[in-house]
Amino acid sequence: MKKIYSIVLGAALMLIGSQAYAQLAVxxxxxxxxxxxxxxxxxxxxxxTDNLDGFYAGATxxxxxxxxxxxxxxxxxxxxQFGFGKDDNDAKQTMIALxxxxxxxxxxxxxxxLNIFGLxxxxxxxxxxxxxxxxxxxxxxxxxxxxxxxxxxxxxxxVLVGIGAGIxxxxxxxxxxxxxxxxxxxxxxxxxxxKYTNPGQFKFGVAxxx
Numbered sequence: 001m002k003k004i005y006s007i008v009l010g011a012a013l014m015l016i017g018s019q020a021y022a023q024l025a026v027x028x029x030x031x032x033x034x035x036x037x038x039x040x041x042x043x044x045x046x047x048x049t050d051n052l053d054g055f056y057a058g059a060t061x062x063x064x065x066x067x068x069x070x071x072x073x074x075x076x077x078x079x080x081q082f083g084f085g086k087d088d089n090d091a092k093q094t095m096i097a098l099x100x101x102x103x104x105x106x107x108x109x110x111x112x113x114l115n116i117f118g119l120x121x122x123x124x125x126x127x128x129x130x131x132x133x134x135x136x137x138x139x140x141x142x143x144x145x146x147x148x149x150x151x152x153x154x155x156x157x158x159v160l161v162g163i164g165a166g167i168x169x170x171x172x173x174x175x176x177x178x179x180x181x182x183x184x185x186x187x188x189x190x191x192x193x194x195k196y197t198n199p200g201q202f203k204f205g206v207a208x209x210x
Contacts, residue, residue, distance in 0.1 A: 023062035027176065029205015031056045033083050033095075037187070039194035052083030052095055056203060062105065073105040075119065089134070096129040101162055113171060119164035123180055127156035153188040158198060166207075174207040 035050040058079030065072040083095040103121035110116060130145040145154045164178030182198030 022064070023209050024059060025062065025174065025207045025209045026057075026059045027174070027205055027207030028055065028057040029176070029203060030054075031081055031083065032202045033081075033198060034200045035186075035196060035198050037194075037196045039191050041191065050085055050087070050093065052085040052093065054081065054083040054095075056081045056099075056205065058099075060101075060207070071107045071109075073107065075101075075103045075105045075121075077101050077103075081125075091132050091134045093132045094129070095127065095131075097125050097127045099123055099125045099160075103162065103164070107168075113169060115168040115171075117166050117168065119162065119166070119178060121162060123160040123162050125158040125160060125182075127154070127158075130154060151189055152191075152196075154186045154196060155184070155188045157184070158186060159183045160198070160201065164203070168209075172209050174209070176203070176205055176207060178203045 031054050033052045033054075035052070037048045037050070039046055056079045058077060060075050060077035063074045065074055077100065079099045079101070081095075081097045081099055083093075083097075085093040087093075101121060101123035103119040105117055105119050107115050107117040127146060131142055132145060133140060133142045135141075143150055145152070146156055147153065160180040160182050162178055162180040164176060166174050166176040168174045180198075180201040180203070182201070185195045185197055187194045187196035
């Protein structure tokens, strides 16, 4: 019990000590998500791809972990994501999601006030809305892809692994680029062995450290 208490206390003290170096940053940028569907019906396999372009906005809270190794930090964050797409049949899709990344961040200081950094860690995504709007014969129909009544229902929750890099000027302005890999099958419909995954999510944006 003493050993467990010491470990917990040590971790808490390290986290408290890191508060003096905490950095709150707000950011926004371009977001492009790719979704891949695959299903086999009567021995025939069909595949398709959806692409959504949009933007993200949110904040990160950087904690200094240089007591472990120089340049190391932990950067949890919260971002709202908005994606928009249109298929060959003019069906319009709009997706809104909330994503919580928890990245390890390694910063390398260059000359002057210029730093470069790399990011690596998991991200947890929760879909808030995912709607497809179609028009036929002058009638507009809207389907909610998260609705249990929708034949090809999709799950709201996804786990991703993200990598990224960036450059920081003067300790305030950042340019960031990243790519997330979705790990879960989001398809919740009735077709056996069908898959709908998010194999790639590209991000490019800017941030400002408060």
